[in-house]
Amino acid sequence: MPNKKFPIENKNKITRIAKRGHYDKKTIYSILDETLICTLAFVRDGIPFQIPTLFCRIGNTIYIHGSVGAGYMRLFDDEKIPVNISVHLLDALVLARSAFHHSANYRSVIIFSQPKPITNKKKILQILEVLTNRIHPNRWNDVRAISKKELLATKIIAFPIQSASAKIRTGPPIDDEEDYNSKYWAGIIPIETKREKPISDPKLNPKIKIPKYLKK
Amino acid sequence: MPNKKFPIENKNKITRIAKRGHYDKKTIYSILDETLICTLAFVRDGIPFQIPTLFCRIGNTIYIHGSVGAGYMRLFDDEKIPVNISVHLLDALVLARSAFHHSANYRSVIIFSQPKPITNKKKILQILEVLTNRIHPNRWNDVRAISKKELLATKIIAFPIQSASAKIRTGPPIDDEEDYNSKYWAGIIPIETKREKPISDPKLNPKIKIPKYLKK
Numbered sequence: 001m002p003n004k005k006f007p008i009e010n011k012n013k014i015t016r017i018a019k020r021g022h023y024d025k026k027t028i029y030s031i032l033d034e035t036l037i038c039t040l041a042f043v044r045d046g047i048p049f050q051i052p053t054l055f056c057r058i059g060n061t062i063y064i065h066g067s068v069g070a071g072y073m074r075l076f077d078d079e080k081i082p083v084n085i086s087v088h089l090l091d092a093l094v095l096a097r098s099a100f101h102h103s104a105n106y107r108s109v110i111i112f113s114q115p116k117p118i119t120n121k122k123k124i125l126q127i128l129e130v131l132t133n134r135i136h137p138n139r140w141n142d143v144r145a146i147s148k149k150e151l152l153a154t155k156i157i158a159f160p161i162q163s164a165s166a167k168i169r170t171g172p173p174i175d176d177e178e179d180y181n182s183k184y185w186a187g188i189i190p191i192e193t194k195r196e197k198p199i200s201d202p203k204l205n206p207k208i209k210i211p212k213y214l215k216k
Numbered sequence: 217m218p219n220k221k222f223p224i225e226n227k228n229k230i231t232r233i234a235k236r237g238h239y240d241k242k243t244i245y246s247i248l249d250e251t252l253i254c255t256l257a258f259v260r261d262g263i264p265f266q267i268p269t270l271f272c273r274i275g276n277t278i279y280i281h282g283s284v285g286a287g288y289m290r291l292f293d294d295e296k297i298p299v300n301i302s303v304h305l306l307d308a309l310v311l312a313r314s315a316f317h318h319s320a321n322y323r324s325v326i327i328f329s330q331p332k333p334i335t336n337k338k339k340i341l342q343i344l345e346v347l348t349n350r351i352h353p354n355r356w357n358d359v360r361a362i363s364k365k366e367l368l369a370t371k372i373i374a375f376p377i378q379s380a381s382a383k384i385r386t387g388p389p390i391d392d393e394e395d396y397n398s399k400y401w402a403g404i405i406p407i408e409t410k411r412e413k414p415i416s417d418p419k420l421n422p423k424i425k426i427p428k429y430l431k432k
Contacts, residue, residue, distance in 0.1 A: 041257035048257040
């Protein structure tokens with residue numbers, strides 16, 4: 001990583017509780033890689049719109065895929081349209097002694113970008129492989145491969161990360177000094193997001209068992 | 217609920233896979249009430265910005281709170297600024313026989329609104345109670361109450377839901393007819409988001425035990 005940090009600019013600067021702001025690529029990339037869904041925001045006729053979608057990161061670029069027929073995918077043919085991409089992970093609820101200091105432990109990232117449609121077929125296949133393996137590692141090697149027709153129906157948009165910042169809160173509640181002797185319980189309630197055991201499609205041939213790589 | 221559905225307009229219409237679109241308030245409200253974090257999108261100097269934040273719904277209105285000193289909270293003093301609010305819940309990863317039909321089971325909501333700052337102190341307290349009890353039911357009755365000074369430092373913005381839609385996918389993968397006889401496993405991997413056992417603040421007086429209402 002030649003530049004380890006995104007420059008702090010007006011638009012990506014964390015102004016509210018500045019110490020929670022992070023600009024280094026390692027931190028930002030790790031949050032992105034742990035999140036499956038991002039939210040794309042863009043402006044149409046002066047009004048903000050949002051689209052939640054699966055995504056992957058390769059290097060300093062976010063990729064999404066969709067149908068060539070989707071309206072918002074066509075919108076991203078305009079490489080000048082500013083797009084904001086956000087992800088967030090909720091790690092814990094933070095219960096302070098005072099109502100005022102209740103909070104959440106979270107990791108969020110905001111990205112500023114502009115779209116670049118990908119047209120190279122080889123590159124599209126590479127990205128679809130990464131996207132599919134985000135759904136589950138190794139899945140790409142155990143599926144009926146993309147057909148030519150399906151490839152033509154699939155659109156991939158790249159969003160190079162032009163500017164970004166992360167905001168992170170961790171740790172126990174922070175109360176006012178005089179509240180630490182109060183009678184109220186304080187602490188955190190961790191939020192756990194887990195992949196449960198796979199459930200076979202009711203239409204699956206009963207001879208096909210759940211493959212090993214899906215049981216991890 | 218006098219009007220049970222939001223009118224289908226250009227901006228909230230689900231055009232891509234229209235059958236996944238829902239406009240009835242019951243469905244939209246239930247998704248909102250199950251989600252802790254929403255993402256607000258707004259436009260500044262022609263560029264889209266996003267803010268993830270805790271929220272609550274009361275009737276047909278979304279409420280957020282923040283510091284009077286936060287830049288984006290001041291931005292919402294302008295009651296004409298269009299704001300888009302989104303939430304999403306990831307319920308399962310959907311693994312089809314074909315790479316192409318991989319998907320996710322999700323429930324998402326998009327809301328179109330404009331901000332209305334709340335200035336009535338009694339109303340602010342009511343909303344803070346609902347917000348605190350979203351962090352955990354009954355918590356409001358077991359905290360050091362908001363002081364006058366804290367109340368003055370807190371800003372509440374209401375976002376009446378002017379237009380909204382939900383998009384939902386459920387069920388097993390849908391493959392091409394000819395793929396149902398293939399050798400590949402297909403099914404779903406459910407994603408479970410759970411509140412774990414509370415962890416006491418290391419600075420907590422050890423005589424204070426975790427209250428019963430937090431153990432549920």
